Amino acid sequence: xxxxxxPAPQTxxxxxxxxxxxxxxxxxxKRFSNPEGSFNLNVHFRALAGFTIIFGASGAGKxxxxxxxxxxxxxxxxxxxxxxxxxxxxxxxQNVAAWKRRIGYVHQDLALFPHxxxxxxxxxxxxxxxxxxxxxxxxxxxGLFRIGHLRDRRPAQISGGERQRVALARALVTEPRALxxxxxxxxLDRPTKSSLVGDLRRWNQSHRVPILFVTHNxxxxxxxxxxxxxxxxxxxxxxxxxxxxxxxPRLETIARLSGFENIFNAxxxxxxxxxxxxxxxxxxxxxxxxxxxxxxxxxxxxxVGVRAGDLLLATENPRGLSARNVxxxxxxxxxxxxxxxxxxxxxxxTEFEVHLTLAARDSLGLGPGKSVWVVVKTHSCxxxxx
Amino acid sequence: xxxxxxxxxxxxxxxxxxxxxxxxxxxxxWLTYSRWxxxxxxxxxxxxxxxxxxxxxxxxxxxxxxxxxxxxRWWESLTGHxxxxxFEGLVIGSLLYSLPFAVQxxxxxxxxxxxxxxxxxxxLGHSPAQTFRRIVLPLSKAGLxxxxxxxxxxxxxxxxxxxxxxxxIPGVTRTISIDIYDQVETANYSSANExxxxxxxISFVVLSTVYSLNRRPWVAGPWK
Numbered sequence: 045x046x047x048x049x050x051p052a053p054q055t056x057x058x059x060x061x062x063x064x065x066x067x068x069x070x071x072x073x074k075r076f077s078n079p080e081g082s083f084n085l086n087v088h089f090r091a092l093a094g095f096t097i098i099f100g101a102s103g104a105g106k107x108x109x110x111x112x113x114x115x116x117x118x119x120x121x122x123x124x125x126x127x128x129x130x131x132x133x134x135x136x137x138q139n140v141a142a143w144k145r146r147i148g149y150v151h152q153d154l155a156l157f158p159h160x161x162x163x164x165x166x167x168x169x170x171x172x173x174x175x176x177x178x179x180x181x182x183x184x185x186x187g188l189f190r191i192g193h194l195r196d197r198r199p200a201q202i203s204g205g206e207r208q209r210v211a212l213a214r215a216l217v218t219e220p221r222a223l224x225x226x227x228x229x230x231x232l233d234r235p236t237k238s239s240l241v242g243d244l245r246r247w248n249q250s251h252r253v254p255i256l257f258v259t260h261n262x263x264x265x266x267x268x269x270x271x272x273x274x275x276x277x278x279x280x281x282x283x284x285x286x287x288x289x290x291x292x293p294r295l296e297t298i299a300r301l302s303g304f305e306n307i308f309n310a311x312x313x314x315x316x317x318x319x320x321x322x323x324x325x326x327x328x329x330x331x332x333x334x335x336x337x338x339x340x341x342x343x344x345x346x347x348v349g350v351r352a353g354d355l356l357l358a359t360e361n362p363r364g365l366s367a368r369n370v371x372x373x374x375x376x377x378x379x380x381x382x383x384x385x386x387x388x389x390x391x392x393x394t395e396f397e398v399h400l401t402l403a404a405r406d407s408l409g410l411g412p413g414k415s416v417w418v419v420v421k422t423h424s425c426x427x428x429x430x
Numbered sequence: 431x432x433x434x435x436x437x438x439x440x441x442x443x444x445x446x447x448x449x450x451x452x453x454x455x456x457x458x459x460w461l462t463y464s465r466w467x468x469x470x471x472x473x474x475x476x477x478x479x480x481x482x483x484x485x486x487x488x489x490x491x492x493x494x495x496x497x498x499x500x501x502x503r504w505w506e507s508l509t510g511h512x513x514x515x516x517f518e519g520l521v522i523g524s525l526l527y528s529l530p531f532a533v534q535x536x537x538x539x540x541x542x543x544x545x546x547x548x549x550x551x552x553x554l555g556h557s558p559a560q561t562f563r564r565i566v567l568p569l570s571k572a573g574l575x576x577x578x579x580x581x582x583x584x585x586x587x588x589x590x591x592x593x594x595x596x597x598x599i600p601g602v603t604r605t606i607s608i609d610i611y612d613q614v615e616t617a618n619y620s621s622a623n624e625x626x627x628x629x630x631x632i633s634f635v636v637l638s639t640v641y642s643l644n645r646r647p648w649v650a651g652p653w654k
Contacts (some may be wrong), residue, residue, distance in 0.1 A: 142552040143551075148553065
């Protein structure tokens with residue numbers, strides 16, 4: 045499985061992009077602290093070429109993990125290897141210095157050098173090359189990231205999205221053997237985000253290296269992920285394809301992370317094996333929901349998670365819907381968050397959080413006290429063990 | 431106006447502040463990045479000349495330079511004369527006397543460089559020494575200028591150390607401040623006033639040059 049590559053000396057790197065393949069192996073134990081206390085980071089995984097998302101709430105150990113891989117922090121013990129070459133091995137007492145590792149690292153705060161222009165920033169990592177080649181390569185990369193026109197500006201003179209591009213270009217131009225991205229898109233608006241992701245993907249097609257992409261944003265996981273590693277309290281709690289890890293959460297911590305605004309304790313009241321569903325009662329005597337069938341007995345207790353964005357609101361009792369659950373209720377309050385309206389709806393003692401657009405609120409004339417029907421598709425109900 | 435004393439003083443100040451750039455940068459580097467647990471002792475020792483009476487410092491330098499100390503004997507065997515009461519001795523005394531005025535601004539500006547820049551530089555394949563040269567030093571320009579100017583101005587006006595180490599030999603160790611003292615002693619107030627005024631103006635010019643150079647040059651402006 046391990047692909048052995050012989051790292052070429054930097055001066056001999058080809059000017060044109062040439063596919064190389066490598067694999068990142070990480071086995072790390074490290075004590076770290078966050079505001080909530082002290083944790084043990086204890087992870088073991090392999091990342092192949094392409095995007096691997098490291099997903100977790102803040103304080104889960106994501107940045108500590110990247111720092112250990114980059115060599116900026118020493119693990120307590122373990123092994124870090126890229127393309128079969130050991131960068132850190134506690135048994136062999138091996139620890140390659142960060143500046144010799146050739147691992148690209150873009151931190152959330154970007155850390156552009158304020159006294160250098162965009163072009164000088166990008167050329168910074170090419171210091172072993174001759175000046176002419178350094179210029180060719182950095183201009184090529186500035187062009188690829190569509191920031192060629194900014195090359196003589198300093199970081200303070202360009203926008204946030206442009207700074208992000210400079211930081212990425214600066215890391216990629218050195219042709220790293222692996223790339224670590226610590227929430228590099230966190231501060232960007234959605235269109236900028238997706239165009240940057242496109243640029244990254246394009247680069248990754250010609251440079252087959254592992255990219256570890258840290259985020260706490262569930263949306264980015266679906267947009268990017270080939271493989272997701274879910275971190276919680278320093279441990280890997282789930283790993284796999286985005287839809288496996290995110291859509292069918294098995295642990296409630298994951299459910300909260302991946303955007304289940306509605307989580308209810310529930311009791312199974314009836315099984316409908318013929319149609320592949322079952323009926324669950326929410327809370328003690330709340331409403332009943334038809335949910336997908338899982339291996340459970342009548343009377344067993346579980347949790348139901350529903351995303352606020354998966355719920356529909358109707359101002360009249362809807363007919364002819366495929367959705368199995370239509371629950372009458374009353375709007376308690378509306379809150380605006382950016383461009384989303386979050387409505388809290390009381391359905392016979394069970395409160396649902398429903399996300400709407402501004403336009404939907406206005407055209408339906410929604411407001412507190414209004415009678416509405418909440419529509420819940422069976423397959424929007426995600427079941428978890430207690 | 432005693433021009434001989436004036437140029438001697440300027441020569442002393444230029445030599446001392448230039449040497450302090452060379453000596454002060456490694457010391458400040460070590461003070462900034464060392465994790466040695468007893469580092470604070472070195473910090474305190476470097477800062478001593480700020481609080482020590484110049485005569486105390488001058489006295490110990492005189493003893494250390496004299497023919498009874500190893501340093502003094504070594505210098506004597508090398509050159510045939512002692513260090514005490516010479517211009518070279520004055521340079522050594524002034525180096526110690528002005529050391530904190532160079533090292534402290536240097537260390538403060540090195541320490542103020544955002545550590546995330548150092549980490550980024552390492553990830554881009556630069557050794558700590560390369561990072562220091564290409565990131566820390568350029569971003570510490572303000573501190574370097576300040577340290578240079580402060581040690582220059584401080585050496586320009588020293589009195590106690592000079593008197594203890596150098597004495598008062600015209601053309602060799604008689605600096606402006608000693609010259610002013612001499613003139614006041616002989617009730618020559620108008621000449622003392624003239625020299626004092628020159629010293630005052632030079633000090634002001636040096637400091638205002640520092641502050642004008644230290645207006646942050648690579649911030650685009652408040653509008654950003």
